[in-house]
Amino acid sequence: MEKPQRMHRVAIAGSLVLAVLVGAAMGPTIATAVGNFVMIKGPQGKHVAKVSKDGRLLVDGEGGVIGPAGNGYLKTFALTSPSGEVVLASAGAPISRQGNGIITGVNVDVAPTASGPVTVILRIGPRTIWRGSVAAGGGHLNDQFEDGLVSTDGFHVLLTNPSSADVRYVVYGEGFGQSPIHAPVIGH
Numbered sequence: 001m002e003k004p005q006r007m008h009r010v011a012i013a014g015s016l017v018l019a020v021l022v023g024a025a026m027g028p029t030i031a032t033a034v035g036n037f038v039m040i041k042g043p044q045g046k047h048v049a050k051v052s053k054d055g056r057l058l059v060d061g062e063g064g065v066i067g068p069a070g071n072g073y074l075k076t077f078a079l080t081s082p083s084g085e086v087v088l089a090s091a092g093a094p095i096s097r098q099g100n101g102i103i104t105g106v107n108v109d110v111a112p113t114a115s116g117p118v119t120v121i122l123r124i125g126p127r128t129i130w131r132g133s134v135a136a137g138g139g140h141l142n143d144q145f146e147d148g149l150v151s152t153d154g155f156h157v158l159l160t161n162p163s164s165a166d167v168r169y170v171v172y173g174e175g176f177g178q179s180p181i182h183a184p185v186i187g188h
Contacts, residue, residue: 038050038051038057085104085105085172085173085174086172086173086174086178086179087170087171087172087178088101088103088155088171088172088173088175088176088178089157089169089170089171090168090169090170090171091157091168091169092159092166092167092168092169093159094156094157094158094159095156095157096154096155096156096157097154097155097156097176097177097178098154098176098177099154099175099176099177100151100152100175100176101150101151101154101155101173101174101175101176101178102148102149102150102151102173102174102175103122103129103145103148103149103151103155103171103172103173104144104145104148104149104172104173104174105142105143105144105145105171105172105173106120106122106130106132106141106142106143106169106170106171106172107140107141107142107169107170107172108120108132108134108140108141108142108167108168108169108170109138109139109140109167109168109169110134110138110139110140110165110166110167111138111165111166111167112137112138113138113163113165113166114134114135114136114137114138114161114163114165114167115136115163115165116136116162116163116165117133117134117135117136117160117162118133118134118159118160118161118163118165118167119131119132119133119134119159119160120132120133120141120157120158120159120167120169121157121158121159121160122155122156122157122171123155123156123157123158124149124151124153124154124155125153129149129155130143130145130149136163138165148173148174149173151176154176155171155176157169157171
């Protein structure tokens with residue numbers, strides 16, 4: 001009685017091993033590597049991707065570059081726009097807006113050509129309510145003011161840009177003659 005049970009177990013184990021071997025031989029290969037190239041099978045057929053000497057897959061982000069070749073600066077412009085608000089000011093130089101309103105965000109982009117710091121200052125009257133600086137080499141700032149900054153005296157933006165780099169700032173919100181104010185302005 002023991003011999004048939006043992007033969008049954010051997011037959012099951014043998015079948016599993018055979019199934020694994022047949023599946024490995026016949027199953028689809030998704031990716032194979034030769035040297036520093038990887039062949040990837042996709043719905044459109046086979047594609048080749050290059051692998052760096054550190055073992056990372058190299059991809060094309062489809063963004064152009066600016067400056068000398070190989071400096072790694074992507075030619076992109078980041079724009080972060082809160083929902084529901086409008087652009088109150090969009091410029092690369094000092095600007096002012098009169099009237100009542102609510103400021104909900106500031107966005108600053110400085111080109112990689114900046115050889116010195118660029119500072120954008122947002123003021124209501126003589127008070128500085130926001131200041132952001134981007135170091136040499138450019139960058140992006142984005143600040144949101146959750147409950148909004150209320151002003152009954154307008155606002156103005158100052159800019160220090162000693163290297164004359166490409167700068168674009170955007171101030172978001174409501175009012176100031178650009179849109180209706182949807183929230184009550186305190187003090188009126």
